[in-house]
Amino acid sequence: xxxxxxxxxxxxxxxxxxxxxxxxxxxxxxxxxxxxxxxxxxxxxxxxxxxxxxxxxxxxxxxxxxxxxxxxxxxxxxxxxxxxxxxxxxxxxxxxxxxxxxxxxxxxxxxxxxxxxxxxxxxxxxxxxxxxxxxxxxxxxxxxxxxxxxxxxxxxxxxxxxxxxxxxxxxxxxxxxxxxxxxxxxxxxxxxxxxxxxxxxxxxxxxxxxxxxxxxxxxxxxxxxxxxxxxxxxxxxxxxxxxxxxxxxxxxxxxxxxxxxxxxxxxxxxxxxxxxxxxxxxxxxxxxxxxxxxxxxxxxxxxxxxxxxxxxxxxxxxxxxxxxxxxxxxxxxxxxxxxxxxxxxxxxxxxxxxxxxxxxxxxxxxxxxxxxxxxxxxxxxxxxxxxxxxxxxxxxxxxxxxxxxxxxxxxxxxxxxxxxxxxxxxxxxxxxxxxxxxxxxxxxxxxxxx
Ligand code: CA
Numbered sequence: 001x002x003x004x005x006x007x008x009x010x011x012x013x014x015x016x017x018x019x020x021x022x023x024x025x026x027x028x029x030x031x032x033x034x035x036x037x038x039x040x041x042x043x044x045x046x047x048x049x050x051x052x053x054x055x056x057x058x059x060x061x062x063x064x065x066x067x068x069x070x071x072x073x074x075x076x077x078x079x080x081x082x083x084x085x086x087x088x089x090x091x092x093x094x095x096x097x098x099x100x101x102x103x104x105x106x107x108x109x110x111x112x113x114x115x116x117x118x119x120x121x122x123x124x125x126x127x128x129x130x131x132x133x134x135x136x137x138x139x140x141x142x143x144x145x146x147x148x149x150x151x152x153x154x155x156x157x158x159x160x161x162x163x164x165x166x167x168x169x170x171x172x173x174x175x176x177x178x179x180x181x182x183x184x185x186x187x188x189x190x191x192x193x194x195x196x197x198x199x200x201x202x203x204x205x206x207x208x209x210x211x212x213x214x215x216x217x218x219x220x221x222x223x224x225x226x227x228x229x230x231x232x233x234x235x236x237x238x239x240x241x242x243x244x245x246x247x248x249x250x251x252x253x254x255x256x257x258x259x260x261x262x263x264x265x266x267x268x269x270x271x272x273x274x275x276x277x278x279x280x281x282x283x284x285x286x287x288x289x290x291x292x293x294x295x296x297x298x299x300x301x302x303x304x305x306x307x308x309x310x311x312x313x314x315x316x317x318x319x320x321x322x323x324x325x326x327x328x329x330x331x332x333x334x335x336x337x338x339x340x341x342x343x344x345x346x347x348x349x350x351x352x353x354x355x356x357x358x359x360x361x362x363x364x365x366x367x368x369x370x371x372x373x374x375x376x377x378x379x380x381x382x383x384x385x386x387x388x389x390x391x392x393x394x395x396x397x398x399x400x401x402x403x404x405x406x407x408x409x410x411x412x413x414x415x416x417x418x419x420x421x422x423x424x425x426x427x428x429x430x431x432x433x434x435x436x437x438x439x440x441x442x443x444x445x446x447x448x449x450x
Contacts, residue, residue: 005315006102006244006359011292014038014113017434021116022123023130025063032427032437033061035116036293038109039249039284039438040094041066043136056139058089058097061284061439062116064133071129072115076122082111094285095142098229098248099374102289105229105248109289138192138283141227141251142375144185148365149223149255149275149379151179154355156384156392163400164263175305178356178364183255184276185377191252191441195278197418197448200261210264214448217259217401217415220422221382222328222392224350225253225281226358228376235369240313240320243359244288246372252282252326252424252441253379259395259415279379282424282441290436294428295319296351298360310367311360320359323351324438326383326426328392332411333419342423343408346397348385353392418447 013019014036020027021035033039038060047053059066070090078086085108088096097104115122151157154174161169173179189195197218203210229248232238238246255275262274298320300306313320326349331342356364361378382392391397394415397405404412416422422445426438 005241005313014109014289015293015433017432020118021062022118022120023062023065023116025065026116028063031063032439033063034434034436035062035113036434037061037286037290037436038112039286039290040141041138041283041285042092042094042141043138043283045131045135046137055092057092058094059131060112061133065130066133066136067112067116067126068129068131072126075128076115076125078111081107093142095375098142098227101230102245105287105289109287138190140188140190140281141283141285144188144377145373145375147183147185147188147377147379148180149183149381150356150361151381152356152361153353153382153384153392155353155386155390156382156396159384159391159396163395176308178361180361180365181270183279183379187276188279188281188377191280191282191443193280194444194446195256195280196446198258198261198273198277199448200258200273201264202260203264214450215258215260218445219257219259219394219415220328221255221257222326222348222424223253223255223382224324224380224426225251226378226380227251227285228372228374228378231373231376232366232371234371237369238362238366240311240316240359240363243362246362247288247358249285249287250291251285252426252438254280254422254424254441254443255379255382256280256443257393280441280443282439284439286436286438291322291428293430293433294323296321296323298357307360310363316357316359320357321351321354323349323430324426324428325349326424329423329425330407330413331421331423332407332417334411335409336421338409340409342421345405346389346391348383348390348392350383353383353385354380416445418445420445
């Protein structure tokens with residue numbers, strides 16, 4: 001493993017903000033995918049009617065194009081080490097590469113960056129490996145193994161606590177232990193798929209017996225998902241300074257929730273059917289290397305308990321956190337009919353929202369010897385910011401359904417209606433750095449199966 005702490009991602013030539021690509025759209029100041037980003041996804045061309053679909057393949061986003069790594073491997077000359085890693089990716093699987101670890105990730109990033117840079121000798125070869133994003137469809141970045149969801153925003157925890165337990169909003173363990181639960185990976189879908197409004201056992205406050213009905217309080221949760229690269233052996237813990245060596249990259253993550261199923265079922269063992277009917281990930285995995293320019297110090301207010309030693313280190317204090325601006329947009333069915341792309345519901349920043357960092361989540365998850373495996377997904381929990389309008393769920397934005405949120409076309413929402421499309425976006429900016437983004441995580445609420 002590395003001798004330097006794993007979250008000390010020194011920026012290098014691949015982050016140079018002056019670097020431009022021969023793919024013109026990658027030089028657009030507004031693109032999420034300049035040459036400094038280079039995220040991975042699994043994708044294929046949308047099949048024409050009657051045509052058999054192609055096998056899934058791995059691509060890298062560059063502007064509004066995707067570099068198909070199977071073709072890129074064939075058509076351009078590569079150094080032997082790069083070719084070996086590209087060969088694994090050319091099989092259409094990201095997992096082997098995710099398991100290969102940071103030296104492999106850095107080598108391929110450097111090679112792809114060089115090849116896509118303006119003036120590169122690779123350019124004329126690689127043009128035939130570009131596919132316009134508009135022609136593609138996506139699948140999950142990898143087969144997702146175990147899924148753990150955390151609760152990393154103290155603002156979300158306090159806001160939800162106030163609704164469920166007005167006299168005791170923040171439980172005393174919150175500031176000591178990263179709270180989490182084991183979720184279910186079978187219902188994690190890629191951006192663009194619809195999810196049915198779930199049925200469940202719901203107990204109205206004024207009715208004695210619970211009833212089975214379609215949830216009337218379907219909600220989104222704005223989260224980030226962290227994909228595990230190399231795992232750890234059962235019984236071996238991961239130290240805080242080594243945690244991010246086990247982290248391949250991040251996706252946007254909408255952890256759909258049914259708020260009326262949740263309060264009846266969650267005691268005493270925690271969330272169950274209110275949470276496991278669907279979660280949506282964005283197709284593009286933004287690597288930890290690409291996020292290097294957007295590191296920020298981990299801080300904890302002086303009047304809060306300081307983290308126990310296994311969740312703390314000087315290097316982690318210096319640069320253990322990330323600054324990512326997150327937004328949730330809503331496009332209702334009526335907006336779609338009116339030709340509107342939707343409107344922004346809220347925004348927050350991970351640097352303010354997250355009480356616990358990704359490294360702390362990993363160190364805590366494994367402190368008992370629990371083993372993480374390649375392709376496991378860690379959800380951060382809803383990343384609500386401290387201010388009004390920064391709630392990462394309708395539960396918070398509508399104050400538990402009591403205050404409807406007004407939309408510009410005259411509609412209102414407390415929770416989500418059938419036909420509502422929720423779109424998550426993420427973007428990183430920093431002084432003197434080229435902004436990068438996450439693309440979109442999009443999902444639509446479909447009518448219940450009654
Ligand atoms: Ca969640």
